[in-house]
Amino acid sequence: MAKVRRYEQIDGNVTKFWELELREEISFVARWGKVGAAGRNERNYGFPDQAAQIKAADKLIAEKLETGFKQVGGKQPKTAAKEKPAKLANAKRTTGGGNPKLEAMLADNPDDAGTWQVYADWLLEHGEPWGEVIATAANGKRPKARQNTTAHEILRALEGSSLEWRFGTVDRASLCPEEADSGEGDEHDDKLTPYAATLGRLLAHPAGRLVRELELGLPPNDDIDWAYDTVIPTLVGSGTLPLLRVLDLTPDAEFMDQDSWRAVGDLSKLWAIAPQLREVRLKGSGNDGESTTLGTVVAPFLEKFIHISSGLSKAVPVSLGKATLPELRHLELYIGQEDYGNTCKVKSFAGIFEGKGLPRLEYLAIANSDWEKELIAALAKAPIVKRLKTLDLTKGVMWREAAQALLEHASAFRHLELLDLSDNYFDAESCKAIKKAIPCANVDDQKESDDPEDGESHRYVTVGE
Numbered sequence: 001m002a003k004v005r006r007y008e009q010i011d012g013n014v015t016k017f018w019e020l021e022l023r024e025e026i027s028f029v030a031r032w033g034k035v036g037a038a039g040r041n042e043r044n045y046g047f048p049d050q051a052a053q054i055k056a057a058d059k060l061i062a063e064k065l066e067t068g069f070k071q072v073g074g075k076q077p078k079t080a081a082k083e084k085p086a087k088l089a090n091a092k093r094t095t096g097g098g099n100p101k102l103e104a105m106l107a108d109n110p111d112d113a114g115t116w117q118v119y120a121d122w123l124l125e126h127g128e129p130w131g132e133v134i135a136t137a138a139n140g141k142r143p144k145a146r147q148n149t150t151a152h153e154i155l156r157a158l159e160g161s162s163l164e165w166r167f168g169t170v171d172r173a174s175l176c177p178e179e180a181d182s183g184e185g186d187e188h189d190d191k192l193t194p195y196a197a198t199l200g201r202l203l204a205h206p207a208g209r210l211v212r213e214l215e216l217g218l219p220p221n222d223d224i225d226w227a228y229d230t231v232i233p234t235l236v237g238s239g240t241l242p243l244l245r246v247l248d249l250t251p252d253a254e255f256m257d258q259d260s261w262r263a264v265g266d267l268s269k270l271w272a273i274a275p276q277l278r279e280v281r282l283k284g285s286g287n288d289g290e291s292t293t294l295g296t297v298v299a300p301f302l303e304k305f306i307h308i309s310s311g312l313s314k315a316v317p318v319s320l321g322k323a324t325l326p327e328l329r330h331l332e333l334y335i336g337q338e339d340y341g342n343t344c345k346v347k348s349f350a351g352i353f354e355g356k357g358l359p360r361l362e363y364l365a366i367a368n369s370d371w372e373k374e375l376i377a378a379l380a381k382a383p384i385v386k387r388l389k390t391l392d393l394t395k396g397v398m399w400r401e402a403a404q405a406l407l408e409h410a411s412a413f414r415h416l417e418l419l420d421l422s423d424n425y426f427d428a429e430s431c432k433a434i435k436k437a438i439p440c441a442n443v444d445d446q447k448e449s450d451d452p453e454d455g456e457s458h459r460y461v462t463v464g465e
Contacts (some may be wrong), residue, residue, distance in 0.1 A: 005061065007069035008035065016125070020057055028057055056114060063118040067101050098209070103242035107276045110212065110243065113138045116167045123206065130168070130206040130412055137168035154205060158198045160217065169210040169268025173202055176217030176251050195219050196230040203238035213246040218253040218262055226253075229265040236269035244274040250283040250308060260285045260340040260465045261311040263386055277344055279304040285311040286341030297323035304330040310368070310464050311341025314348040321351015329362045332392065334463055335369035346371060346378045355384030365392030368461045372402035380409035389417045395462035396424050399449075403430035410437040418442060425449055425459050438465050 003022045008015055015035040022028045035442045065071075109115060116138040123131030136143045142165075151163045159179035164171050178194055202208040216235070218226050228249065249264060264284035271277070277299050284307075286291055291313035302325055305406070307316055312335050320331070331352070335343040355361065361384060369375060375393070379385055391413065403426055406413070413419050419441040426434065431443040449457040 006072045007064055008072050009067075009069045012448060016119075017072075018064055020061060022057060028053060030060070030121060030213050032121065060118055063102070063105065063115060064111040066105070067099065067118075067122070077294065091187070098240065098242060100242070101243045103210075106210070107243055113140075113167070120168075128206055133207070134168035137166075143168060150205070150207065154201045154208065155198060156194075158194060163202075164214075165207075170202065170205075171206045171211070172213040172215070173208070174213065174215040174217075174251075175199060175202075175383075176253070177220050179346035193219065193230050196234045199231060199234050200238065203235070203241065203398065209239065209241060210243045211241065212243050213248075214241075214244060215248040215251060217251040220253075226261050227284075228265050229263075229290065232265050232267065236267070236273055239273065243275050243276060245276055245278040246281075247274065247277065247279070248281040250281045250306075258465055259283065259308070259463055260336075263290045264292040265290045266293040266295075268293055271296070271298045275300075277302050281306045281308075285309045285336060286313045286343065291341065291343075293411040294319040297325070299323070299325060299328075299428070301327055302409050303327050304332075306330075307334065308368075308463060309334045309342075310336040310461070311338070312336055312344050313341070314344045317344060317348045319350055319355070321349065322357070324357040326359060327359055328358055331361060331363065332367065333396070334365075334367050334462075335371070336463065337370055337461055340464060346374050349378070352384035353378060353384050355382070355387065362388060363390040363392065365394070366387055367392055368395040368463045369393075370397045370461055372396075372398050372460075373405040375407060376402055376405035380412035385412060386415070390420065391416055391418070392420045394420050394423045397461060398424035398426060399429075399457040399459065400430065402426075403434060406441075407433050413438050414440065416440045423447060423462055 005020045005022075007018045009018075010016075017030065017035050018030070018032045019072055020028055020030055021292065039384065044295065099119070099122055102115070102122055105115050106112075106119060116134055120131040120135035120138060133143045133146050147163075147165050147168070155161045155163070158175065158177060160176040162174050164173075175195065175198060188278065196219075202211070214235075216228070216231055219228060219231055225240065226349070247270070262284050263286065264282050267282075270280075278301055279297075282292060282303075285294070286309075292307065292309075293313075293315055297319055305325075305328065312333060317333060347355045347368065352358065353363075364384065366375065366379075375429055379391070385391060402424070406421075417440060421441055421443050424446055425448070426443055426446050434441050434443055445457075447462075449459045
């Protein structure tokens with residue numbers, strides 16, 4: 001005999017119901033709507049046995065209780081009784097109109113089909129038809145035709161772009177224009193480039209705002225200012241992206257291969273709209289362009305941060321040195337040269353070297369710099385170095401002064417698993433001495449300095465113009 005469990009929730013002036021009917025044929029039906037109505041939708045779920053049926057039903061019920069529903073005619077579970085009824089109207093965010101509780105659950109366990117089913121139900125209850133696509137995918141049936149049509153509507157003719165799908169949502173989006181700023185513009189906003197308009201369509205779509213990985217190539221430009229000046233405002237102005245874990249702004253472009261010409265811009269609003277970020281990759285310099293601005297960094301889950309640059313703004317290490325990044329394990333910064341926009345000094349890294357906001361950092365790269373003795377001396381005294389496993393000082397101009405400093409401060413670096421000194425200018429004699437004093441040092445693959453007619457040796461960082 002079928003068993004029905006009923007739950008209700010007050011949403012403003014409306015009382016909504018959600019019912020679960022367990023059936024003898026090892027399935028159940030979910031039904032929902034306004035109290036007094038029969039229910040707008042229902043969905044059947046099939047299971048291999050009764051144990052699986054009950055387990056899945058209990059999980060759905062627990063998730064409904066989390067969003068504020070309460071059982072009618074039954075005893076409220078202790079774990080749910082402590083929760084105050086949540087009004088969905090109040091749960092909607094002003095930027096994007098989502099359900100924070102359900103989205104937090106998806107962020108914690110993005111591979112759980114049951115949670116995606118509950119989220120799909122919530123979308124349908126609020127009049128969003130894309131919930132049916134998510135529900136279909138969560139039930140193991142890929143809605144390929146619908147996804148392909150939607151991808152075409154979002155990307156239009158923007159060449160070099162692709163979408164990867166999972167559970168009816170965009171799992172990974174890659175927008176990397178290959179040549180000219182191709183694609184059709186936005187008929188509602190002539191100020192946007194086709195690239196920025198495409199990004200806006202993606203993040204406004206109920207499938208796109210749940211993207212987990214976002215790769216954004218360099219926007220094409222008729223001038224030499226290769227910047228994200230239209231793309232980043234579109235990104236940070238799109239509303240909360242509750243599942244975004246990876247943001248990658250490093251893809252190379254066939255139409256522009258000079259690292260010193262590209263700029264990132266202002267990312268200070270990124271942390272508020274992407275609370276689940278795990279990894280950020282940037283590539284940009286401050287040479288005649290807009291330097292990277294991070295602002296106040298609030299990223300409690302961030303594990304990896306990489307900034308490739310031929311000229312890094314001092315604002316980047318200063319911001320990171322002031323931040324509290326409890327999960328950051330990998331920090332990689334390319335410094336560059338003053339000619340290409342570097343405004344950093346060794347003292348700009350004081351906060352990072354102190355390490356108070358970086359309790360789990362294991363990998364630190366201060367790479368591509370033209371510092372020698374002063375950098376080694378500062379690192380030898382830095383508290384953060386004592387906790388590191390890898391210290392990366394590659395791609396720089398280190399030579400005799402750096403070799404002497406390393407020998408003088410060898411004891412500060414012997415505990416490391418790896419001190420990477422490759423891609424510098426150490427001669428064979430210095431390499432041998434360093435390796436003997438610091439066994440964990442990697443001194444392979446050294447560069448050779450130029451030998452111009454004036455007899456002076458010229459050394460350059462690896463990532464320059």
